[in-house]
Amino acid sequence: MGSTWKDPSRRSEAQKPIRQFLESFLRQFGSRLATTEFFVSTVTGTPAQWTQLLEGLEQEGATTSLIRQRKEGHFEFLRIHPMEGVAQRQPPEQQLRLLGTSPFAWNVLLTGPTGVGKSHAAKGLHATWTKNLARPGAFQRINCAGIPADLLEAELFGHRKGSFTGAITDRDGLFRSADRGTVFLDEVGELPLALQAKLLTAIELQNEKGRWVRRIRPVGGEEEFGADVRLVLGTHRNLWAEASAGRFRVDLLGRISTHVVALPSLTQVRHRILGTYLDRLEQMERYVAHQAGGPVSFVLHREALDAVQDFALSAESQWTWNYRDVEQSAERLALLAWSHRRGKAKRVGIGMDIVTKEIHFLQERWSSMPGNGEREKGTWADLEEAMRAGGVDSLSELERWETRWLLQARRATRNQADAWRWIQERNLLPFHGGREKGNPTDSFKKRWDRYAEYWKEALNPTPRQALPSSIKED
Template sequence: MKRTAIGLLGTTLDRGSSAERWDKWRPSVSLFQHEDLLIDRFELLHDPSSHALAQKVVEDIRLVSPETEVHTHEVRFGRDPWDLADVYGALHDWARGYEFDREKVDYLIHITTGTHIAQISLFLLNEAGFLPGRLIQTAPPRGQRRKDLGAPGRYSLIDLDLSKYDDLSTRFARDLEETTDFLKSGIATRSANFNRLIERIEQVALRSKAPMLLTGPTGAGKSHLARRIYQLRHQRGGLDGEFVEVNCATLTGDTAASALFGHRRGAFTGAQSDRPGLLRQAHKGLLFLDEIGELGLDEQAKLLHALEEKTFLPVGADAPVKSNFQLIAGTNRDLRDEVAEGRFREDLLARIHLWTFSLPALKERREDIAPNLDYELRRFTESDNRAISFNKEAREHFLKFAEAPDTPWLGNFRDLNAAVTRMATLAPRGRIRREDVDEEVIRLRESWYRPSTPQHSEQADLARFIGAAQLEEIDPFDRVQLAHVVAVCQRSKSLSEAGRELFAATRKKRKVTNDADRLKKYLAKWDLDFTALQP
């Protein structure tokens, strides 16, 4: 079999133009000085600024191994050679464009030259199969002496077991941790499921340009995450354009097509000037279409064409315009149900459904409430330019309420943000106290009251009478019972009337019926009085 080596130019170790360069070990040149390692072809990768050095290395390789065919390739690694996403992406693109012949050629991947990030990238590309072959590492002679200067040194083939290379695996793990931490806005989330979800999103965000679909209830953080994905791609993934966000629920009627795809002057009444449209504005950037399920079928068809062809026709235009944008869509609906009902195009769903990530509701991530509480406090401090903190008792009390299984968090993170904003705004001297938390608990419970759910109504009323502090000391089992008793007392004219309703099932079995006294004792157990419960 023929043998081909692929390697990076070592801008430091391979350097040298005078005759003295032969007195030092140069990794790319030394690769061809081993008598027991014959290489038929060499693919030398380098950045555009190192063209002259690359040519000098090529000349020297031809001197020591004239039978080797050497080819150079310019690879643009981006602005930062230590950026894993830029370097990996550039090498990945090169590998995808190279024609490998695995049946006839034995490939060696030289990982001695280049930065550690480049070496990690070569390692990962080899492990993933994009750079097939064996890894080869070279090194200078051991205990190099004067007479050894310019000697070929050593080489070794590497067993592809990541656990054996602590330095490489540690660097990669750190890059991954930093990236996922960025997507989480620095919040030390504790939910294992959510952390795994973010790791998957990180992998897709840096490796794929395909559309992404973020699902989850309103307030789960889809918009915030979409912006962080854009910022990550902008920093490391090569996005040069803007982040353009729109809630599709606000696009109605004839204005929807104009807002998304733009229009030409005179296209309709009121179109007094050209409008580029959001798709055009997102050229080379990222378009976030929140609540995409609200789009009309006509707009869905045009969006599908724009995704596939990178062109679209503005309203009133004769010629299409181009826009190469990346798409993230968000929805709180099940789009499969929308397809079944004829409200969403199946072909569009197939196009945006390649990478779908479902964000959990806040009540499904109760272990993450504490770190998100700290994050919201930091955000308020930064925006209001005023340091805010809880006293110990107040923080513990709020978390006990927030993490309780029966706290619904109907608005998800929007509710948490609103709660922190209110408590921080009202806190005297920047210190949130227990009484501030008690007031906020009552406000939240009342905000979650829905007329169609009597249980929530009773819970909200109970908080007004017994106080938020004492309410949190009552088990959820007893809380439901007490809330119902208070609700019956409120609508009853007398203690006896309330007792008859509450004990209707058992009073027929008793010889002596003193329902009023029985109810009075039950209320006293919770420091309540019937008269105080009356409207």
Template sequence: MNRQKVLIIDDEPDIRELLEITLGRMKLDTHSARNVKEARDILGRESFDLCLTDMRLPDGSGIELVQHIQQQYPTTPVAMITAFGSLDTAIQALKAGAFDYLTKPVDLPRLRELVTTALRLSTVPQTAAKPADHRLLGDSPPMRTLRSQISKLARSQAPVYISGESGSGKELVARLIHQQGPRADRPFIPVNCGAIPTELMESEFFGHKKGSFTGAIEDKQGLFQAAQGGTLFLDEVADLPLAMQVKLLRAIQEKAVRPVGGQQEIALDVRILSATHKDLAAEVAANRFRQDLFYRLNVIELRVPPLRERREDIAELCNVVLKRLASESQQDPAHLTDEALAKLKSYRFPGNVRELENMLERAYTLCEDNQIKPSDLRLADTGQSNGNGDANLATIDNLEDYLEEIERKLIMQALEETRWNRTAAAERLGLSFRSMRYRLKKLGID
């Protein structure tokens, strides 16, 4: 069996020797180059499973070499070696397409982890490049672009910030990035940052030791440790309080965590993916989110398109959802009439794919003769106006009841879109939490 090959590019003989010895002990073949020209010549003659390059080289920069390898040898991962504290340089390298980075002086356990993870890329089956989860459907241009981006980002270890509206499928995208990459056989740990009580956040993320606080009756593993070797997905990351943002930033930068009540730090090998339905840049501008953490999470941004930007996918989505509903209920599948499908294609879908699924589930339950008509979709009850933008006075018996019903539906929609996070729903509606609590009580929404 042929041994895997690694190309080392560094002008310092001591560094080259250290890397050669370490990788040789890992049963890897190594070749070395002292500058960009030598590296290009060797790459032109031989193929490699991994490249390790220094940032500063006598005849150019490591960034240029990363870009060259990305263009000419896109299946070869390349890791950057930067000076200690050069976080800006490391982020530049990741944006240019580097798989990951190391800082000098090189930490050997960290080096071995990086090399092991990178070399797994060559063992990922080609079939994994296709979406493993059929819910990411659609052949519209935005979806083809999204699938291509997912496939590319799966081959990197760069932190990815997934932006998109509620219900658009951000967690699904995060799972696909994980499933198509070298960490696919390791844990994928999703966490809704807005659903963890503030007083428990540090313990939930970093774990705690027995006796570290009242109720800590045994050692507990945190989310970071649970994701060791795999991927941690921070959903609704904008909901983290500022105090926790500081601790999260340190954990990401140091690649280590200290459990509450613990004396020693635990080294981490975790890829970070994050998402929120909010505009994170606007949260930074409003001083609700730390700029340094934003800079660290948002190395690469991946935008998930809302459903209204890919209306040509609605028919396919409906067919798949209706087949799934029929299978789950062991009934015959229902079909949309042409009028019902046209109605869906003209709807804005503020709740995106999740709203479409909920709407079809309700319609499937209510329809007769397995035919879903426009009236089964109940679109008229979602606060939509008539074609002129005005309510039809002939249908209103009592203005107070009518307005109350609209208020109820909008609040319910906001709650569903924020996974029943009352604070987030209030913010989405432009209400204070106190005002939101009053309305929930008044409307009898528990």
């Protein structure tokens, strides 16, 4: 195929069978390739041509790495990124439901910023496995960032009496105490490299008389024990970037990333905020019921309920700590309402005065966060506010709508390809040719780049930005 490859007009013809082979290869071995060193030997094509081909596949989610020439005809895959299989394209809730009924989900990695509910998701998986797969063992959780490295190994694997100062008795450790249950390693990205190597061997599964177990050796012990546990891991770090930088073992990442569930930040799922408020208020009702001598209900007045929802959905609400912010806010509402309770009333109302104070408190709290006072312009909220206020008076009304949809699509999705599909699914009229075929990333990027200069003008109105010479004002 050398002559076909070298002819630019026929290059797509040459790439087609290669793409088909790579996509088939990735479907078969996808979960391993993201973290396994491997080489591609070629008989034709330059490194630049191969890089161009693989970059195109990377944008479409089919491959995950770029290459460099190691020696003549051999290329090494360098960058490590999460591989998106069929399961990973499902919403997180659907992924967790699938994993909850799977007999093969031995290692599940939960990713996402602080406060998105990784512990809650891990407990939910354990409860589902207990119910559906008859796994009656305990749920054991440990925060890998909260225990000194020299004690963490003993917490995980147990220890023998006298193995170190203070080890006055034998201890089983989390893996053995959770037999036929679940171990949740929160903030696994904080593990030191030395302990990552020891965890690597503990993660390996071995078949013992029909049971898949992990072999555990306690600190100071010589005998290994089998532990039948499922492992859920959580992290707010990008472990693929950490592995590329050498701070996380690539081989360990390969073993724990079979099933990856990326939990969204609260600003991506704002429709859940009001429900979280109501759930937390219900928990507070149960908490104070014993003090009140019977059932108590916290009731948001109609205006207060609408105010909470409007604020939750607005771009100005940052929810820095995600669900923790909401839960703490609901607790403050309950506290203020309880302080206004009259006598032994069973119905505690939450009015507009309380909600208004809470909204002001949240706004002040977020504005005082480090960096917020001097943060650079360019956030989604800044752009939307500027466009809504007519920050660029050279845009037509149709173009203004188009820019708003572009902003909303990019803000609601993870990448440009998903943003274009978001637009197509909603059949947004300002996008002429919205059903065009081709690479969705390119389709979105073409429109995004078109308005880049306008957005700079909207965010920096003085001095006024000159329009590109190729664009005429209305």
